[in-house]
Amino acid sequence: MGQQIQVSGLNAYYGKHKAIEDISMTIEPQSITAFIGPSGCGKSTFLRTLNRMHEVVPGARVEGKVLLDGEDLYAPDIEPVSVRRMIGMVFQRPNPFPTMSIYENVVAGLRLNGRHSRSETDTVVEESLRGANLWNEVKDRLSKPGAGLSGGQQQRLCIARAIAVKPQVLLMDEPCSALDPISTLAIEDLMTTLKKRFTIVIVTHNMQQAARVSDRTAFFNLAGPGQPGRIVEMDDTSRIFSNPAQKATEDYITGRFG
Amino acid sequence: MTGIQRVSAGRRLKDRLIRSLVYLSFVVAVIPLIAVLWMVIRNGLARFDVEFLTHSMRNIGARDVGGGAYHAILGTLEQVLLASAISIPIGLLTAIYLVEYGQGTRLSRMISFFVDVMTGIPSVVAGLFVLAFWILVLGMPFSGFAGALALSILMMPTVVRSTEEMLKLVPNDLREASYALGVPKWRTIVKVVLPTSLSGIVTGVMLAIARVAGETAPLLLTVFFTDSINRNPFTGPQMGLPLYVFDQASRPTDSAVDRAWAGALALILIVMLLNLAARLIGRWRSSARKR
Ligand SMILES: Nc1ncnc2c1ncn2[C@@H]1O[C@H](COP(=O)(O)OP(=O)(O)OP(=O)(O)O)[C@@H](O)[C@H]1O
Ligand SMILES: [Mg+2]
Secondary structure (H helix, E strand, O other): OOOOEEEEEEEEEEOOEEEEEEEEEEEOOOOEEEEEOOOOOOHHHHHHHOOOOHHHOOOEEEEEEEEEOOEEOOOOOOOHHHHHHHEEEEOOOOOOOOOOEHHHHHOHHHHOOOOOOHHHHHHHHHHHHHHOOOHHHHHHHOOOEHHHOOHHHHHHHHHHHHHHOOOOEEEEEOOOOOOOHHHHHHHHHHHHHHOOOOEEEEEOOOHHHHHHHOOEEEEEEEOOOOOOEEEEEEEEHHHHHHOOOOHHHHHHHOOOOO | OOOOOOOOHHHHHHHHHHHHHHHHHHHHHHHHHHHHHHHHHHHHHHHOOHHHHHOOOOOOOOOOOOOOOHHHHHHHHHHHHHHHHHHHHHHHHHHHHHHHHHOOOHHHHHHHHHHHHHHOOOHHHHHHHHHHHHHHHOOOOOOHHHHHHHHHHHHHHHHHHHHHHHHHHOOHHHHHHHHHOOOOHHHHHHHHHHHHHHHHHHHHHHHHHHHHHOOOHHHHHHOOOOOOOOOOOOOOOOOOHHHHHHHHHOOOOHHHHHHHHHHHHHHHHHHHHHHHHHHHHHHHHHHHHHO
């Protein structure tokens, strides 16, 4: 499980503003790829082009190719909705559906896409909540509202919701930035187990986190203010953090960033 | 010198002053409401009896006591129901278009502008329009339905505006969360956006209904007037409670004036019951959420 993503010559725009330029990279299956870089350099934008969430923003558009196991996600006859079912996403801020219980939140992706029997969804709920390392904490209150959980639990609920539709790829945009160290660790452990089943891409501002969990790291940067973000360097994580090829990368990860 | 200070006497005085001003304005705002309710209940109870609720004014002479408002209550309920059936779907769909699909397109800005214009239409003008267009040009008869048309002109912009505000309050995060699960846009709207804003939308719609239920002028020009029961809202003159109150109050006898008060009481009760129903729906929804 988990599929490879190949990106070539990708530009993304918000209206006239070009946010990222000429991104090419390969994201390997069953591994964790981390994106690092200064604020505003286009990490979230790039992540959202990978499952066609970018075009949800009014006026936004994308040029270039994204291949999922060889198939171009931006080919004209591709249904964006089906792309998003294959490539799930976890957002920076936990966003459980406020009108739904924990149970309903987990199966939201299934329910909103068609009918499923109760026994079927029961299995999915337990499986996904166990997968998101949340089952033991919530198994006695599945019918309580999802918004009543702590921030860390909500984020794991969102991860459960994302993996319940059984995607091939899981994109995570700073999933731990609102969480305490213990929840962060829980989610990092979770990513390491999940990477056996999914291709995982994570955006993070936390260098230690990138170093701890990821297999490959990409460093993004802006050429200057108002310029589009570009990819500076992408390599094995151990290499990026020990012996980066570019001076800018070294400056950034050692905190000597201008 | 430390930064921590005690509350000074002057600040305490100011606090008290403002506090009493707030209480005072609350009382001033509530006085008219209570006075109206008290007057209507005190004067209305005299004739608020079974005969009043079950009889029309047919064959009741100018000086006769007795008679009732059954025909008017029936007419009001039918007219308001028809007006709601016309304007709620259109209003909801317009608001959904404006918030979820339109976003800054020229068409949506135009619709927004016309909704604003419609909000400002005086109710007499809505009645005149239906009279001129529906009854005089198209040659349709005076009817409850014509009244409902006039009422829906008044109701639609209110429904659009209040629904629009409620939909705008739904955080974009939720829409994106739903899209990211591979849910199509229309299903996201139906299953995520609308349920999240439902109680607010229901409240707004109820207020719109309450507002048009008391309209007199547009009915005067469109449903005309009758003292008999007309169950069919599509042909022939009907009555409405506001019209009934207007009519009875302008008659010179005490018994007619008593009937007018009882009619006003019935109208207030209908609107209150509607509001109560809306509250209950909201309560029921949010308790379903807390389970
Ligand atoms: N919805 C939007 N509309 C217009 N411009 C946007 C929008 N979102 C982002 N941008 C612009 O695109 C550029 C890249 O933003 P992006 O959010 O991808 O940065 P980021 O690397 O994720 O930053 P951060 O680390 O702060 O999250 C920025 O210049 C930003 O101003
Ligand atoms: Mg970001």
